[in-house]
Amino acid sequence: MAALAATLLFVSLLVFVVVRVLPGDPALIILGLEANADSVARVRRELGLDQPITVQYAHWVTRALSGDLGRSIQYDLPVATLILSRLTVTLPLTLLAAALMIAAAIPLGVYAATHHRRWGDYLTMVLSQLGVAVPGFWAGLLLILLFSVQLGWVQAGGFDGWGQGFWRGVRSLLLPAVALGLFQFAVLARTTRSALLEVLREEYVKTARAKGVAERGVLFRHALRNALIPIVTVAGVQLGQLLAGSIILESVFYLPGLGRLTLAAISARDLPVVQGVVLFVASMIVTVNAAVDILYGILDPRIRYG
Amino acid sequence: MMRLLLAVLIAAFAAAPAVTLAQAPNGLVIQVATEPPGLDLTSNPSSAIAAVVFDNVQEGLIKIDRHGKMVPWLAERWYTSDSKNYTFFLRKGVRFHNGRELKASDVKFALDRAVNPETKHPYRVQYDVIQDVIVKDDYTVTVALKRVDATFLYTVARQGSVIYPREAVDTLKSQPMGTGPFTVAEWVRGDRIVLTKNKDYWVKGLPKLDRVVYRFIPDPNAALAALKAGDIDVSAFGIGPESVDELKKDARFQVIVGDTTNDVTLSMNNSKKPYSDKRVRLAITHAINKEEVLKGAMFGYGKVLGSNVDPTNPYYVDVSKRVGYDPVKAKKLLADAGYPNGFEAVFKVAPQYYYTVRSAEVVSSQLAKVGIRASIQQIEWGQWLSQVFCLAPCTNPDYDMSIIGHAEAFDIGNFANPKYYFRWDSPEFQKLFRASESAPDDKTRRELYVKMQDMLADEAPAVWLYMHPRLVVTKKGVTGIWKDLPLPVLDLSEVAWQK
Numbered sequence A: 001m002a003a004l005a006a007t008l009l010f011v012s013l014l015v016f017v018v019v020r021v022l023p024g025d026p027a028l029i030i031l032g033l034e035a036n037a038d039s040v041a042r043v044r045r046e047l048g049l050d051q052p053i054t055v056q057y058a059h060w061v062t063r064a065l066s067g068d069l070g071r072s073i074q075y076d077l078p079v080a081t082l083i084l085s086r087l088t089v090t091l092p093l094t095l096l097a098a099a100l101m102i103a104a105a106i107p108l109g110v111y112a113a114t115h116h117r118r119w120g121d122y123l124t125m126v127l128s129q130l131g132v133a134v135p136g137f138w139a140g141l142l143l144i145l146l147f148s149v150q151l152g153w154v155q156a157g158g159f160d161g162w163g164q165g166f167w168r169g170v171r172s173l174l175l176p177a178v179a180l181g182l183f184q185f186a187v188l189a190r191t192t193r194s195a196l197l198e199v200l201r202e203e204y205v206k207t208a209r210a211k212g213v214a215e216r217g218v219l220f221r222h223a224l225r226n227a228l229i230p231i232v233t234v235a236g237v238q239l240g241q242l243l244a245g246s247i248i249l250e251s252v253f254y255l256p257g258l259g260r261l262t263l264a265a266i267s268a269r270d271l272p273v274v275q276g277v278v279l280f281v282a283s284m285i286v287t288v289n290a291a292v293d294i295l296y297g298i299l300d301p302r303i304r305y306g
Numbered sequence B: 001m002m003r004l005l006l007a008v009l010i011a012a013f014a015a016a017p018a019v020t021l022a023q024a025p026n027g028l029v030i031q032v033a034t035e036p037p038g039l040d041l042t043s044n045p046s047s048a049i050a051a052v053v054f055d056n057v058q059e060g061l062i063k064i065d066r067h068g069k070m071v072p073w074l075a076e077r078w079y080t081s082d083s084k085n086y087t088f089f090l091r092k093g094v095r096f097h098n099g100r101e102l103k104a105s106d107v108k109f110a111l112d113r114a115v116n117p118e119t120k121h122p123y124r125v126q127y128d129v130i131q132d133v134i135v136k137d138d139y140t141v142t143v144a145l146k147r148v149d150a151t152f153l154y155t156v157a158r159q160g161s162v163i164y165p166r167e168a169v170d171t172l173k174s175q176p177m178g179t180g181p182f183t184v185a186e187w188v189r190g191d192r193i194v195l196t197k198n199k200d201y202w203v204k205g206l207p208k209l210d211r212v213v214y215r216f217i218p219d220p221n222a223a224l225a226a227l228k229a230g231d232i233d234v235s236a237f238g239i240g241p242e243s244v245d246e247l248k249k250d251a252r253f254q255v256i257v258g259d260t261t262n263d264v265t266l267s268m269n270n271s272k273k274p275y276s277d278k279r280v281r282l283a284i285t286h287a288i289n290k291e292e293v294l295k296g297a298m299f300g301y302g303k304v305l306g307s308n309v310d311p312t313n314p315y316y317v318d319v320s321k322r323v324g325y326d327p328v329k330a331k332k333l334l335a336d337a338g339y340p341n342g343f344e345a346v347f348k349v350a351p352q353y354y355y356t357v358r359s360a361e362v363v364s365s366q367l368a369k370v371g372i373r374a375s376i377q378q379i380e381w382g383q384w385l386s387q388v389f390c391l392a393p394c395t396n397p398d399y400d401m402s403i404i405g406h407a408e409a410f411d412i413g414n415f416a417n418p419k420y421y422f423r424w425d426s427p428e429f430q431k432l433f434r435a436s437e438s439a440p441d442d443k444t445r446r447e448l449y450v451k452m453q454d455m456l457a458d459e460a461p462a463v464w465l466y467m468h469p470r471l472v473v474t475k476k477g478v479t480g481i482w483k484d485l486p487l488p489v490l491d492l493s494e495v496a497w498q499k
Helices: A002-021 A026-034 A037-047 A053-065 A079-114 A119-133 A136-150 A166-200 A203-211 A215-252 A258-267 A271-299 B002-015 B047-053 B104-115 B152-157 B166-171 B220-228 B241-249 B278-287 B290-298 B327-336 B354-368 B381-387 B412-416 B427-437 B442-459
Strands: B027-032 B062-064 B070-072 B075-080 B085-090 B130-137 B140-145 B182-188 B192-197 B211-216 B234-237 B253-258 B263-268 B344-349 B373-378 B401-406 B462-467 B470-475
Touching: A002 A053, A002 A271, A026 A037, A026 B381, A053 A271, A079 A119, A079 A166, A079 A215, A079 A258, A079 A271, A119 A166, A136 A166, A136 A215, A136 B220, A166 A215, A203 A215, A215 A258, A215 A271, A215 B220, A258 A271, B027 B047, B027 B220, B062 B152, B070 B075, B070 B152, B085 B104, B085 B152, B104 B130, B104 B140, B104 B166, B140 B152, B220 B234, B220 B241, B241 B253, B241 B470, B263 B278, B263 B354, B278 B327, B278 B354, B290 B354, B290 B462, B344 B354, B344 B381, B354 B373, B354 B401, B412 B427, B412 B442, B427 B442
Parallel strands: B027 B211, B027 B234, B344 B373, B344 B401
Antiparallel strands: B062 B070, B075 B085, B085 B140, B130 B140, B182 B192, B192 B211, B234 B470, B253 B470, B263 B401, B263 B462
């Protein structure tokens, strides 16, 4: 718990400093071509940018602890409200991508491992190599060209909101989720394959087979369970990467999620939003990692944390 | 797990027909590249705000129509005897979206607020000329000026002079209210803005659409895909010139190519050697083949320019041949100026505007042929504003050359401002400009504008490369979209689906 808090504090400091050393003064960007010395000074004062950086940081952290992440310069709305509203797109998108990734990668990895050095294995490896090589935004464009432009099955992008119905929501997130999960799917399939291959060579697997345990039982009860530790580790890290990947794919599919919010906030130098989103995403990733650590203990009762 | 997921996916495809916002009856979905930074025309000069609000939600006393002509709008006529006192007669029965009738006191409120330095009006300098706004009666208002100002009526027609009810001044940023053909129904931040028809609009028969959805799609490829997939009906600012030929051949679409006030300008730092030498500036101008730049950067769309005044301006004269492409002459001028072997230079450009980098690439290869070795440095927009455009606290611009589009109409005054980032200080030109601002009649003003254009071409404080074209792609059947843009606006009042 202390490590968790320390990590978050470090992240908050890092993001605060990085955002401030970026070239480009938010006051200039707000005022644009009409700025003069007086108006720049006034806007800087309004934004609190005239205070010493330590004072600014202390203000921000104490407010953030009570859930107040400040106000967006660009939208004039509370940052927390903006994050929550965008989360209704990004969270389902990430979860759908994760579900698709896990549902496709683990069975395929298992299949490849059990068909080691046979055609099925080679095919899986080629597929996953492609998945690693093709960047998500390009895969996204190809998917749009095929499923939206050519076949007309789904819209090319945009999100009409959950108010239009659950299925319509899922439908508009489907292509971006596939594009988003593609790379992670490939990595997870390869990890599953190699982890399982390693376990399948272990003595106790031979013993289980010698005892006459059915192949299905050997595979799922003995081998896969023991291979899960590296798989869960990779999957946990990937969940964080999926969140990060949404920044690009939300632009390709023009989804109003956290990623696009971040991108727009960076170019508009909307510092409270950039800081707020990065802190929020970092907290999510730290939490996921903590959950993965707890999951280790369940998967392997020998692992205990002091 | 696999089966469950498959079932979910199949259900998602089957249960929801591919209906998008585009198919709303008598509605229109428009793609724009940039989400407006708020919706207040009186606080920010952004053209993204104008695209949504100006002439659609809020209107002014005078309107610039699609041909660039000033037409009476909320004022049904105006009158001046001395070019210093303008009396506007308001149209009766015009109502704001809240149902209240527009009165002369609203005009006074809006103009007083523009003059007031506290309100951060983006074009405050242009309102400085206003001495007083006097309400004569409910429908008559007189604006007294400190001096004759030839651009005053244009100031009244521009986006910063829209009239809004004073009781709605606090919500201008998120829920602007006005007298326009549409009202703002919804703004889903980061995704879309929805306008709905103002049923009590004072112009009978308008607007023709019931509903307009603006979708923010910054990526040109995504915009093209959305257009082809039928998700959007119009791409207003987003399709690049490279896609135009392909879309022209596609029977599903119509491509509108028109003129704009956006002059893509190669700026030079006139306060710095060697650009302070007129011979060097002329050499650079002679070294550039603008037709080739237009082909290379814009696939031939747009028009070559010779000065800061573009074809949408009523005083435009073609001076593009005055200092034409002539590399031999360029080399001679460089030698005369003491640079027989040319010199090194850096182009600072902001890739946020795609045409800047493309144009700089073509231009630098042309300059290389006369010995000017120009490298390209891409910098982020915020840096461009502080280094090149030299916004405060910068006091001296830090650049050799740059390229950017200047979209303001009637912005020749920038060259009469020695503090502007070109840093061109010509008392003779400044005198001409001042005379044009206080010209007693249109004929005199036109003559002065012609002189200024000739002088700009001959002195070459910058190189005016080309007018950025207006490129709009719509589905077949969409009518009423403006072909040319005499000012940054996206007027949708007359847009309709062909029956």
